[in-house]
Each structure stands twice: as structure tokens, then as C-alpha cells.
Amino acid sequence: MAKPSPSAQRIDQLRQRIDDANYRYYVLDDPSIPDAEFDALLRELQSLEAEHPELVTPDSPTQRVGIAPTGTFAQVRHAIPMLSLGNAFTDEEVADFERRIEEKLGRRAPKFSVEPKLDGLAISLRYEDGRFVQGATRGDGATGEDVTANLRTIKAIPLQMRGKDWPAVLEVRGEVYMPLAAFKAYNERAVKDGGKVLANPRNGAAGSLRQLDPRVTAQRPLAFYAYAVGIVEGAELPPTHSQTLAKLRDWGFPVSALNEVVVGAEGLLGYYSGIGKQRESLPFDIDGVVYKLDDYEGQREMGFVSRAPRWAIAHKFPAQEQSTVLEGIDIQIGRTGAATPVARLKPVQVAGVVVTNATLHNADQIARLDVRIGDTVIVRRAGDVIPEIVRVVPEYRDPHAPEWQMPTQCPVCGSDIVREEGEAVWRCSGELTCAAQRKEAIRHFASRRAMDIEGLGERFIEDLSDLDYLKSVADHYKLELDDLLEMKRRADERDGTTPETVKSGKVATKWAENLIAAIDHSRTTTLERFLYALGIEHVGESTAKALANWFGDIALIRRLPWPLFKRVPDVGGEVARAIGHFFDQPGNQQVIDDLLARGVAITDTHAPNPKLRDGLDFATMLVDLEIPKITKIRAEQLAVSFPNVQALLDAPQHNFVTAGLPNETAIALAQWLEDEEHARLLGRGGESLAMLQSLTPAAETAASGPLDGQTAVLTGTLTAMSRDEAKAKLEALGAKVAGSVSKKTSFVVAGEAAGSKLDKATELGVEIWDEARLLAFLAQHGG
DNA sequence: GATCCTCGAGTTCA
DNA sequence: CTCGAGGATC
Numbered sequence: 001m002a003k004p005s006p007s008a009q010r011i012d013q014l015r016q017r018i019d020d021a022n023y024r025y026y027v028l029d030d031p032s033i034p035d036a037e038f039d040a041l042l043r044e045l046q047s048l049e050a051e052h053p054e055l056v057t058p059d060s061p062t063q064r065v066g067i068a069p070t071g072t073f074a075q076v077r078h079a080i081p082m083l084s085l086g087n088a089f090t091d092e093e094v095a096d097f098e099r100r101i102e103e104k105l106g107r108r109a110p111k112f113s114v115e116p117k118l119d120g121l122a123i124s125l126r127y128e129d130g131r132f133v134q135g136a137t138r139g140d141g142a143t144g145e146d147v148t149a150n151l152r153t154i155k156a157i158p159l160q161m162r163g164k165d166w167p168a169v170l171e172v173r174g175e176v177y178m179p180l181a182a183f184k185a186y187n188e189r190a191v192k193d194g195g196k197v198l199a200n201p202r203n204g205a206a207g208s209l210r211q212l213d214p215r216v217t218a219q220r221p222l223a224f225y226a227y228a229v230g231i232v233e234g235a236e237l238p239p240t241h242s243q244t245l246a247k248l249r250d251w252g253f254p255v256s257a258l259n260e261v262v263v264g265a266e267g268l269l270g271y272y273s274g275i276g277k278q279r280e281s282l283p284f285d286i287d288g289v290v291y292k293l294d295d296y297e298g299q300r301e302m303g304f305v306s307r308a309p310r311w312a313i314a315h316k317f318p319a320q321e322q323s324t325v326l327e328g329i330d331i332q333i334g335r336t337g338a339a340t341p342v343a344r345l346k347p348v349q350v351a352g353v354v355v356t357n358a359t360l361h362n363a364d365q366i367a368r369l370d371v372r373i374g375d376t377v378i379v380r381r382a383g384d385v386i387p388e389i390v391r392v393v394p395e396y397r398d399p400h401a402p403e404w405q406m407p408t409q410c411p412v413c414g415s416d417i418v419r420e421e422g423e424a425v426w427r428c429s430g431e432l433t434c435a436a437q438r439k440e441a442i443r444h445f446a447s448r449r450a451m452d453i454e455g456l457g458e459r460f461i462e463d464l465s466d467l468d469y470l471k472s473v474a475d476h477y478k479l480e481l482d483d484l485l486e487m488k489r490r491a492d493e494r495d496g497t498t499p500e501t502v503k504s505g506k507v508a509t510k511w512a513e514n515l516i517a518a519i520d521h522s523r524t525t526t527l528e529r530f531l532y533a534l535g536i537e538h539v540g541e542s543t544a545k546a547l548a549n550w551f552g553d554i555a556l557i558r559r560l561p562w563p564l565f566k567r568v569p570d571v572g573g574e575v576a577r578a579i580g581h582f583f584d585q586p587g588n589q590q591v592i593d594d595l596l597a598r599g600v601a602i603t604d605t606h607a608p609n610p611k612l613r614d615g616l617d618f619a620t621m622l623v624d625l626e627i628p629k630i631t632k633i634r635a636e637q638l639a640v641s642f643p644n645v646q647a648l649l650d651a652p653q654h655n656f657v658t659a660g661l662p663n664e665t666a667i668a669l670a671q672w673l674e675d676e677e678h679a680r681l682l683g684r685g686g687e688s689l690a691m692l693q694s695l696t697p698a699a700e701t702a703a704s705g706p707l708d709g710q711t712a713v714l715t716g717t718l719t720a721m722s723r724d725e726a727k728a729k730l731e732a733l734g735a736k737v738a739g740s741v742s743k744k745t746s747f748v749v750a751g752e753a754a755g756s757k758l759d760k761a762t763e764l765g766v767e768i769w770d771e772a773r774l775l776a777f778l779a780q781h782g783g
Numbered sequence: 784g785a786t787c788c789t790c791g792a793g794t795t796c797a
Numbered sequence: 798c799t800c801g802a803g804g805a806t807c
Contacts, residue, residue, distance in 0.1 A: 334793060342794085359794050361800070386795055386798055424801065425792095538803080540791045570789080572804050742788055756798080 007052055014045040018061045019160065019252075026156040026223070027254045059131055059159040064152050065218045073145035073210075076136035080230045082122060082173065083304075084141060085290065085314040091269055094291075097313045098265035101293060104310075105301060109264035111294040113241040114271045115227055116258050117314055119285040120177030120205045123151065124230055127170045130161040137209065147209050151176070153218035162252035168234030172253055174226035178204040179283050182221030196395075200321075200378070201285050203393070226253040227290075240294045261294060272315050279317065288316035321380045322355075323393060324348035328373055329360065329404060331411050335440035335535060337427035339406065339417050341366060343377075343389055350381050358387040362424050363406045372401040412436040432587075439465050441535050445473040449541060450533035451525060454518040455511075463491040472587075473533070474594035476519050484512040523599050527554060530595075530602055534588070537578040546570060547579075552606040556691075558583050558592060561684040563624035564692075567612050573626060610695045618643060621685050627672045629665040637661060638669075645686030649679060705734030706781050713741050715758055716751030718771050729778055741766060749774050 018041050024032040042061065049056045056063065088094050101110055122138040135151035136144040151157055154176065161170075178186075178201040186204070190197050198204035208220035226248050229237065237244050242261045249255045258278075262271050268291050275289050293299050293311035302311035328344040341360040348355055358379060360366050369389060371377060376396035377389045406426050410417055415430030428434050432441070442461050446453040453476065464470045469479065469487050525533075531554075532544035539547070550568045551557045562580025565571050571579075582588055622635040630638075641659035642648040656666035672678050712735045714723050721729075726749065727737045741748055741760040747767040750758045761768055769777075 332793085336792075338793075340793065353796060355795075357795070359799095361793085365800090381795085388794095388799085538791070542790060570804065574803060575790095738789070740789070744788075 005052075007048055008055055011045065011048050011052070011055055014041055014048070015060055017041055018045065019158075019162070022061070022155055022158075023162060023252055027249060027252060029257060061159070064155070064159070065214055072212075073147060076124075076134065076139075076144050076146045078124060078136070078139075078142060078144060078230070080171070082124060082138045082141045082144070082230075084308055085312055086305075086308045087288075088313050088315045094268055094272070094313070094315055095265045097291070098268060101298070101302060101311065105298055107298075110298065111240075112262055112268060113245070113292045113294045114260050114262055114268065115256055115290050115292075116275055116282070116286045117288040117290045117316075118175040118177045118225060118256075119202045119287045120175040121202075121209060123147070123174065123176050123209070123224075125151065125157065125172045125174070126231075127161055127166070127172065129168060130166045132157065132159045145210075149214040150209050150211060150217040153214055154222045154224055156222075156224040156254050158252040160252075163250055166235065166251055167232050167237075170232055170235075171230030172226050172248060173228040173230055174224055174253070176205050176209060176222055176224050177201065177284050178208070178221060179223050180285065181283060182223075186221055203395070207395075223284075224254055225256045227255070237296075239296055241292050241296070241299075242294050268315070276317060286317075288314050290314050321378055321390065322348045322350045323376055323378050324355075326371060326373060326375045326377050326389075326392075329366075329371075331407060333410060333412055333428050333434060333436035333440070335437060335444050336537060337429070337431065337434065337437050339410070339426045339428055341404075341406070343371070345377075345379065348379060350379055350387060353381075355379060355381070355387045358389050360389065363426060364424050366404050370403075372397065372404055374398050374401050410434060410436070435465065438470075442470055442473055444535050445533045446476070446522075450529055451476075451522045452529070453515075453522045455515050456518065460515070463487060467491065472591050472594070473535075474591045474598060477523065477595065477598035477600060479516065479519060481509070481512055481516055484515060485509065488512070524601050524603060526604050527552070527602050528604075530554065530600070531557070534582070534592075536582040538575040539579060543571065543575065548604070550609045550612060552604075552608050554592070554596075554602060554605070556608065558589065559684070560688055561681050563621060563626070563681075563685060564688055566624050567616060608692060608695060612692050613695055616689070616692060618645075618686075618689065621689055625678075625682065625685065627669060627678075629668045634661060634665055645682055649673065649682070705732065707733040707735035707746075709734070710746035711736045711738050711744055713738050713745050713748045713757060713761070714751075715741075715748060715761075718749075718751040718774075720771065720775055726774065733778075733781055 018038070021031075021033050021038050021041070024030050045060070046062050049060065049062055086097075088097060098110075102108060124136050124138070124144065125132060126134040126136075132152065133148075134146065135148045135157075136146050138144050152159065178198075180201060183198065183201040183204055187197050189195070198207065204220065205222055208217050208222055211217045211220075227245070228241075229244060229248070238247060242259070245255045245259060258275065260271060262268060271291075272289055275286070279286060291313050293302060299309070299311040302309070304310060325346040326343055327346055330342045330344055332340045332342050334340060341363065343358045343360050345356055345358060360369075360371070369392060371389060371392050375398075376393040378391050378393065379387055380390050381387050406417060408417055409415065410428035410430055413428065413430040413434035413436065415428050415434060417426050418429050419426045428437065430437060432438055439461055442465060443458070445451055446456040446461070456476075461470075464479075464487060467487055467490055469483055470476065526548070528541075528545045528548035531539065531547055532541055546568050547557060547565070551560070560580075560583075562576045565576035565579050566573065617639070619632070619635040619639040622630055622638060623632050637660045638648070638656070641655070642651060653666060653670040656669055657663060661669070673682075707730060712730050714726055714737065717723075718726055730737050735746075738745065741757050741764065743764050743766070745761070745764075745766050747769055748757065748761040749769045749771070750761075751771055758768070760766075
């Protein structure tokens with residue numbers, strides 16, 4: 001045998017140095033040389049091997065990427081099946097797991113080897129004489145696919161084991177995953193190059209391994225952690241799992257640095273919460289942690305149930321994002337007729353609950369996401385509460401799936417679904433002829449913050465409305481016990497259900513008595529609730545409250561011409577017109593008459609706030625009327641010559657010019673006045689104006705509280721009182737309680753589990769009160 | 784006309 | 798909680 005040539009020596013040396021560098025980088029996580037130097041070594045090796053093809057060996061670092069793409073993947077039987085693990089989601093389930101082991105083994109506080117559960121792909125690697133010979137996916141656990149060529153491209157997987165004391169045959173198992181940074185970088189590049197974007201790191205890893213061409217896999221930034229062994233021949237392993245992992249590490253396999261050995265159930269739960277806290281900052285996705293009884297003797301004794309070991313369990317985090325299938329899109333019709341598309345999903349666990357529906361907000365949102373029925377979608381619970389669709393997974397799209405279209409007819413009443421120019425929402429045009437809108441109106445009327453009819457839930461509303469007992473919201477107050485019982489009988493008959501009266505033998509009337517009592521109780525109410533309950537467009541709680549405070553009397557409000565609503569702060573043209581429009585409809589006036597006639601009593605009627613007079617004169621009213629071309633200046637000019645409604649109506653057009661108006665303005669005004677509607681509106685405006693101006697200015701209620709002029713925001717859960725109570729108490733002290741934090745916010749009261757609003761407050765440097773401080777403040781000021 | 788703030792409306796599940 | 802849009806303000 002000839003002495004090795006200088007080239008052969010250099011080749012050996014290069015391979016050694018490259019392998020060492022890889023080991024330091026992937027296993028010890030302690031890079032020894034800069035990337036550039038590493039690349040230089042690899043290039044030198046490549047060129048030497050090109051000069052001496054006879055010296056190329058299969059385990060050379062240059063041979064990670066094979067050449068020939070294979071047609072399909074061969075099947076590989078796992079001699080020892082790759083098991084699945086049982087799952088635990090709660091502390092109790094973990095405690096049960098630990099207790100079963102204690103009981104069966106008759107030992108207290110056993111030791112566990114614990115590790116993060118990576119969200120990747122389980123694989124098996126076979127080494128013969130220290131050389132990587134075959135790799136396979138887990139498949140169904142018994143049989144997987146031979147993906148050796150692809151696995152060879154993953155630099156964290158050694159082609160040659162290190163050291164010397166390895167078994168003749170060793171099967172190493174672990175997880176192939178895609179680090180988050182690599183995933184992000186890959187996708188950014190893919191977007192730029194117009195390439196295929198990966199849905200998430202897990203899919204990225206799985207998809208990459210199933211590439212037929214290893215050159216493609218080599219471009220994907222995959223990594224690997226070992227966590228178990230399969231077949232071992234020709235050597236003994238240490239007696240515990242943790243020692244085996246240490247051994248694997250010596251042999252050149254990456255093992256997670258987060259692995260630990262803990263004792264007893266307490267140790268397990270402590271590890272779980274510790275990893276949970278780090279989860280966000282880890283460089284890879286994990287979906288939980290895995291607990292394994294550390295000693296092999298104990299493992300053997302525990303054995304298996306069906307296909308899962310009884311000595312190991314996966315403790316899963318509640319998943320925050322999940323993929324599922326969009327089975328359909330339903331249309332829901334709201335109180336205002338808004339047609340909201342709702343996603344019907346294949347049920348899936350997200351953050352601890354099973355989600356089956358998710359709002360899609362509106363048609364624009366669907367177009368933006370480009371979701372189609374049958375798509376695989378990623379679902380998340382926004383703010384950990386409300387499920388939403390984050391995006392679709394384009395890979396799983398049926399290429400023939402049509403784009404989704406908003407239906408043109410209401411699914412409930414068949415009326416056209418239309419969209420106002422420039423608006424995002426589509427609405428059913430059926431108004432109160434639409435059963436869905438009627439029901440929603442009733443539901444709103446009866447709701448807690450409106451008339452607060454306790455016990456009038458979805459079910460009753462449905463039946464009462466369908467069977468025509470409630471044609472308008474005023475009909476609540478003519479319902480009698482017999483009506484309810486009759487309604488129930490007809491509903492049972494219709495549904496074919498056996499009435500409880502038959503089963504029990506006596507007439508069940510308690511529920512009906514309760515409901516009648518609740519309706520009766522709701523008769524006594526406040527103006528603010530009453531206005532809110534009417535369901536006027538754009539009038540929510542706070543506008544209803546403002547209207548009640550400023551005008552004080554439903555008798556006044558219901559006949560006020562719309563421009564006067566603009567006197568109320570935060571009410572502009574749009575809202576004022578909506579209020580006026582509501583009261584202009586005879587049907588609505590009839591409902592109010594009925595309500596009052598049937599005993600609804602508003603207890604806090606009072607005189608209008610004299611401040612309404614401030615700055616209110618005939619000229620400002622003319623401006624508020626929004627007459628074309630009538631600006632503040634023109635209105636003031638007009639008011640000089642025509643100080644009241646009658647004078648204006650009697651005046652011939654040319655008099656407007658004499659009054660100082662430009663010709664065109666005068667024509668516009670005259671044309672406006674010709675419309676009878678306008679003239680009537682002006683007339684009513686004059687009356688109301690006179691009425692308001694005759695108000696006796698009340699002594700300035702020098703209101704005060706210690707929180708005058710301050711704006712508070714409540715967030716999180718308070719323990720001593722409800723949010724509503726806290727709001728009422730703060731308002732009683734003069735504060736305004738708003739819903740969102742801005743730089744105008746004076747202070748934020750943060751209860752338990754405060755979320756984004758607290759973050760925002762911190763960001764803006766807004767003062768933050770905890771509950772104790774709130775309570776102390778309230779106590780001090782007699783709250 | 785742009786910008787900031789607030790309100791209204793719609794929503795899920797146990 | 799989030800989105801869209803109305804109102805106020807400069």
C-alpha cells in the first residue's frame with residue numbers, strides 16, 4: 001500500500017475540521033469558526049475531491065446532496081414501532097400520570113427525563129458501524145417512508161458518528177424542525193423571488209422532507225434534535241434515558257439544551273410552566289413538553305397500553321393557532337340588517353376550547369383573505385377569546401374552488417341584499433319584514449342594558465316571534481299568562497315534542513309566571529334605557545345617555561326636528577338625521593304610543609338642560625338645517641332681515657337678495673323652501689327653538705366631583721365589584737369612563753388579567769391604578 | 784383634508 | 798376584542 005498522498009491527507013484533515021465545526025455548531029451550540037471560514041474549508045474540500053474523484057467517500061461533508069432525484073419513496077418498516085404518546089392538557093391529568101407510576105412501581109417521587117416537544121416531524125435514523133445508512137419518517141408508526149437522501153442534506157444530522165464506542169447498529173430517533181428565524185428568512189426570500197411561501201414551520205419541515213429532489217430539500221433550512229433510540233445492537237446503553245441522551249450528544253447528535261431531569265409531579269409541573277414562560281422567546285415552535293420516566297427498568301415495568309407507553313406522556317400547551325377546514329360560510333342577519341358571513345369550521349381545539357364558528361366580518365375581509373369553501377385555514381383566538389381566521393393555507397386549496405360571493409338575497413326573508421355606496425357592510429333590505437331583523441330588534445329591546453327583561457332568551461324570542469305573539473317590541477306589554485301557555489303548546493305541537501304537562505301530569509306554569517313578572521318589572525325604566533332599547537340607528541348606550549341628559553323627556557325628543565339633535569355634543573349630522581328619521585316613521589311613533597299606553601313608565605323625565613340655549617339662535621338653527629349654500633355667515637345675514645320662521649316663509653325670493661345674499665344662494669334657498677317637507681321641518685324647528693329658548697336657566701349645578709374633567713378607562717377583571725358598578729361609581733364622582741385608551745386618558749384602572757389596554761397605557765405613559773387604589777379612592781370620597 | 788378619538792355593532796363559548 | 802365610521806379638532 002502506498003503512503004497516502006498529500007492530497008489524501010489534506011482531504012482527511014479538511015473533513016475532520018468540517019465535522020468538528022458542525023459538531024460545535026449544531027450539537028454544542030458553540031460555533032468555533034466563522035461561517036466564511038467554514039465555507040472556505042468546504043470549497044477547498046470540494047475542489048480537491050473534484051481533482052481526485054477516487055477519494056470521495058459517501059460520508060464526506062460534500063456528499064450531503066445526492067444527485068439523482070428518485071421517483072417515489074420506498075417504504076421502511078420500523079423494527080421497533082415509533083409510538084405515539086398519550087396527551088395531558090391539565091395539571092390533574094399530569095398528577096394522575098405520575099400517581100399511576102408511583103402506584104405501579106411502589107416508589108415515591110420517581111425521576112423523569114423531561115424535554116420540550118418540538119412541533120416538527122418525527123424521524124428515525126439508522127447507523128451501521130457509525131455511518132448513517134438509512135432515514136425514515138414516522139409514517140403510521142409501523143411503516144414510514146425512506147427519506148435518506150433528504151435527511152443527508154440536514155447538516156445537524158451527522159453522516160458519521162463521533163468517537164469510537166458506538167454500537168454496531170444504532171437507530172436514533174428525533175424531530176426534524178424548521179427554526180423560526182430560518183422560516184421567516186426563507187419566506188421573505190420566497191416572497192421576493194415570487195416563490196412558494198411556507199404556511200408554518202411545521203408544514204415547512206414536513207413538506208421539505210417529502211421533496212423528491214434532495215437538492216430542493218438542501219435549500220430548506222432544516223434542523224434536528226435527537227430524543228430517543230430504537231434498535232441497538234452490539235453494545236449496552238446506559239440504564240437511564242437521560243444518560244443515553246448524554247451519550248447521543250457525545251456521538252455527535254444534537255440534543256436539546258432544555259432537557260432536564262426532575263422529580264415527581266411537582267417537578268413535572270414546574271418544568272411545564274418554566275418552558276411555557278420561555279415559549280415565546282424560543283427559536284423554534286413547540287406544542288408542549290414530554291415527560292419520560294428516566295430509568296429503563298421502570299419503563300419496562302410500566303409497559304404499554306395499546307400503542308402508547310405508560311411511562312411517558314406529552315403535556316400539551318393549549319394551541320393558540322390551529323389549522324382546520326372551512327366547511328361553509330353562513331350569513332347572519334343582524335338587528336340593522338347587516339349580513340355578516342360566519343365561517344362554519346370543522347371543530348378544532350384552539351387555546352383550550354372547541355371552535356366551530358368564526359366571524360369573517362364582511363365580504364371585504366373574505367376577499368382580502370381569499371378564503372373559499374373547502375380551504376384549510378389557520379384559526380386563532382384573537383385576544384385569546386374570539387376566534388378568527390388568520391389566513392388560508394394555499395397548498396391545500398382545491399384549484400377548482402370558486403371565489404366566495406355574497407348572496408344577493410337574504411337567506412331569511414328573501415329580500416335583496418344591498419350595499420350603500422362606499423360602505424363595507426351589505427344589508428338585508430327587508431327591514432322589519434325580515435324575521436331575523438325582527439328577532440334581533442326584540443333581543444336588543446329585552447337585553448340587559450336596555451329594558452332588561454330577565455329570562456327572555458333566544459328560545460322564547462324565536463317562538464314568540466315565529467308564532468306572531470310579538471309583532472313589535474310593544475307587544476311584550478300585552479302578553480298574558482295564557483298567551484305564553486298557548487304559545488308553548490303550539491310550539492310543542494309544531495316541534496312534535498311532548499309537552500312537560502303530559503309527562504309530569506300537572507301544568508308547568510312557573511316559567512311563564514316568571515317571564516310575566518320579569519316583563520312587568522321591566523315596565524319601570526329610565527329614559528336612557530328606553531331610548532337605547534328602541535334600537536335607533538347610531539344610537540348606542542352613550543348617545544342614548546347624552547340624549548336623555550340633554551333633553552330629559554321622550555315627549556320632547558319624539559317630536560324634535562332632527563337638526564336640533566346636533567346641539568348635543570358628539571352628535572353630528574349623520575346621527576341627528578338617523579334619530580329624526582326614526583321618529584318620522586309613523587310605525588315607530590305608534591310603537592312608542594303603545595309602550596306608554598301599556599304601562600311603560602319612564603321615571604327620570606326632567607326639563608331639558610338649559611345649556612341647550614347657549615349659542616342657540618335662529619341663525620345657528622338655519623345652519624344646522626344643512627340648506628345648500630347656507631353657511632354661518634349667510635345664515636346670520638338672513639336672520640337680520642328675517643328673524644323667525646314665518647318671516648322667512650312669507651318672503652319672496654328677491655327679498656333674499658335684498659337681504660344681502662348672492663343670487664345663487666338666494667335661488668338655492670328658495671328652491672329648498674319650495675319643498676313642503678323642508679317647510680314643515682323649518683316650522684317645527686321654529687317651535688322647538690321657541691320652546692328651548694323659553695327655558696328658565698337653572699342655577700348652574702356646580703357639579704362636582706373630585707374627578708371632574710377626567711377620563712378613566714377600565715380594563716381586566718375587578719374582584720370587588722363588576723365593571724359596570726365601577727363605571728357608575730367613577731361617573732358619580734365626575735369622571736367620564738371611556739372604552740379605549742388614548743393620550744387623553746387620565747388614568748387606567750387595571751384589574752386581573754388586563755390585556756392590550758394596559759399595554760397601550762404603559763406605552764403612552766398613562767397613569768395606572770390597580771384595584772386597591774380604586775377602592776381606596778372610592779372609600780375616601782364616599783363611593 | 785388629515786388625524787385622532789370614541790362610539791356602535793357584531794361576535795364565541797361555557 | 799376588533800373593525801368601521803362619525804365627530805371634533807386643527
